[in-house]
Amino acid sequence: MSMKKIIVINSPVFEEKDNKNNEDYLPPLGIGIIFSSLAQYNIEFIDSIADDLSLTEISSKIISSIPDFILINIFTTNFLLVKKIVEQVNIKTHWIIGGISTKSLYQEIFKWDTQNQIDVVYGDGELIASDIINSSLKEPPFDQNTGRRYFVIGETSHYYVKNISNEKLNREIFKNEQQNNVYNELEISIYTSRGCPYNCAYCVAARSRNKELGNIRRKKTQRIIEELNDIRTNYPDVRAIRILDDLFLSNKKSFEEAVLIFEKFSFNWRAMCHIKSINSIEDDMLTKLKNCGCNELFIGIESGSPNILKAIHKTDNTVTILQSVKRVLKTSINVKGYFICGFPNETIDDLEKTYNLATELVDFAKKYDSNFRNSTFQFRPYFGTELYDKIAMNNGIPKNSILYNTKISSLINDNIRDKSFNFDSGNYSSVSDDVLNSYIKKLNKLNDGLI
Numbered sequence: 001m002s003m004k005k006i007i008v009i010n011s012p013v014f015e016e017k018d019n020k021n022n023e024d025y026l027p028p029l030g031i032g033i034i035f036s037s038l039a040q041y042n043i044e045f046i047d048s049i050a051d052d053l054s055l056t057e058i059s060s061k062i063i064s065s066i067p068d069f070i071l072i073n074i075f076t077t078n079f080l081l082v083k084k085i086v087e088q089v090n091i092k093t094h095w096i097i098g099g100i101s102t103k104s105l106y107q108e109i110f111k112w113d114t115q116n117q118i119d120v121v122y123g124d125g126e127l128i129a130s131d132i133i134n135s136s137l138k139e140p141p142f143d144q145n146t147g148r149r150y151f152v153i154g155e156t157s158h159y160y161v162k163n164i165s166n167e168k169l170n171r172e173i174f175k176n177e178q179q180n181n182v183y184n185e186l187e188i189s190i191y192t193s194r195g196c197p198y199n200c201a202y203c204v205a206a207r208s209r210n211k212e213l214g215n216i217r218r219k220k221t222q223r224i225i226e227e228l229n230d231i232r233t234n235y236p237d238v239r240a241i242r243i244l245d246d247l248f249l250s251n252k253k254s255f256e257e258a259v260l261i262f263e264k265f266s267f268n269w270r271a272m273c274h275i276k277s278i279n280s281i282e283d284d285m286l287t288k289l290k291n292c293g294c295n296e297l298f299i300g301i302e303s304g305s306p307n308i309l310k311a312i313h314k315t316d317n318t319v320t321i322l323q324s325v326k327r328v329l330k331t332s333i334n335v336k337g338y339f340i341c342g343f344p345n346e347t348i349d350d351l352e353k354t355y356n357l358a359t360e361l362v363d364f365a366k367k368y369d370s371n372f373r374n375s376t377f378q379f380r381p382y383f384g385t386e387l388y389d390k391i392a393m394n395n396g397i398p399k400n401s402i403l404y405n406t407k408i409s410s411l412i413n414d415n416i417r418d419k420s421f422n423f424d425s426g427n428y429s430s431v432s433d434d435v436l437n438s439y440i441k442k443l444n445k446l447n448d449g450l451i
Contacts, residue, residue: 122212138159302340
């Protein structure tokens with residue numbers, strides 16, 4: 001019997017070629033782990049983003065390869081793109097589609113116009129993939145229809161990964177894994193945990209929406225050290241590490257472990273951090289972070305308005321936000337703040353508070369040989385989130401209907417949205433499109449040349 005042919009695809013976010021390459025591209029570590037778990041097969045990896053492939057090019061590659069199975073990730077933002085790929089592929093094959101958004105999307109995926117089998121996996125994919133391929137499943141699907149199955153890999157599942165420290169990752173598959181970051185350092189990304197304890201109203205990964213996936217799982221400290229040792233050995237030109245998950249710096253103990261890890265290396269490093277996490281430590285710990293190579297923290301501030309922050313379940317005391325971020329900047333650790341403009345019912349006063357908060361932090365950073373830069377985006381109602389459901393309810397759209405391309409996005413701002421992006425954002429704030437656009441532009445102009 002011939003060996004099964006497998007294609008693993010990192011799905012696209014644009015229908016046509018993007019021709020851009022910036023620090024917002026991150027190697028798809030999750031699907032890379034799934035690829036690595038299937039090394040025994042005749043397997044090919046397609047990174048639609050790194051290779052800048054159009055939908056037509058992706059479909060052509062699949063058809064010419066004639067794979068037995070195709071594994072692809074999906075997000076709320078590229079639902080229609082993946083749908084088009086699946087429906088364009090006219091050869092006999094078997095699709096395995098995964099991602100955290102599948103909990104909300106799977107019923108729509110069941111309706112896709114293809115005769116091919118589709119298996120949808122919500123949760124860990126690396127253990128179940130092989131059993132689907134070999135027709136040796138050890139548990140039934142959560143839901144199914146003709147040619148369609150939906151699997152939930154929760155804590156009680158046979159396929160739940162209890163110890164993520166044991167996972168293997170073949171980094172050689174990533175075309176653009178080594179990236180020059182904004183500080184002109186060659187950088188590689190790692191992840192150290194799975195899950196999220198937070199409940200942001202705009203995020204599909206919110207804890208309240210994904211209780212089936214169990215508790216937070218963290219890699220053991222020794223395993224992270226081993227990974228960094230491997231990077232130091234195999235990528236001698238790499239000077240920086242970016243930690244992608246939200247929980248590497250989540251409490252006092254995690255800060256202590258971060259110092260223990262990175263003091264063994266000469267890497268500069270960058271990581272996500274939360275206001276509550278910063279509040280859990282003293283200034284001397286921030287100094288230790290700086291001394292062991294911490295160059296920048298990514299902080300999701302989102303807004304300068306207490307009313308908006310409270311509505312999206314973020315820290316809503318702006319005095320606390322300012323104090324926390326200033327403590328970091330005062331230690332000469334750079335900060336990249338993330339902001340979202342255009343939340344439902346957001347007013348010009350709310351937007352002005354956001355701009356003033358960001359401006360204050362930019363000015364403060366200059367006094368301490370550090371940088372405060374920001375990434376500001378327009379709010380988009382991602383399917384499966386709390387805010388999406390509220391918008392859908394207010395517009396008379398069924399909760400489980402994925403109609404964000406039509407009724408839910410009736411107010412389109414052509415100046416803000418990227419025309420090649422697959423869905424329209426809409427303006428749900430209380431200000432006009434022009435006013436919303438002007439604040440997004442003003443905030444991004446504060447970066448003074450930094451991305």
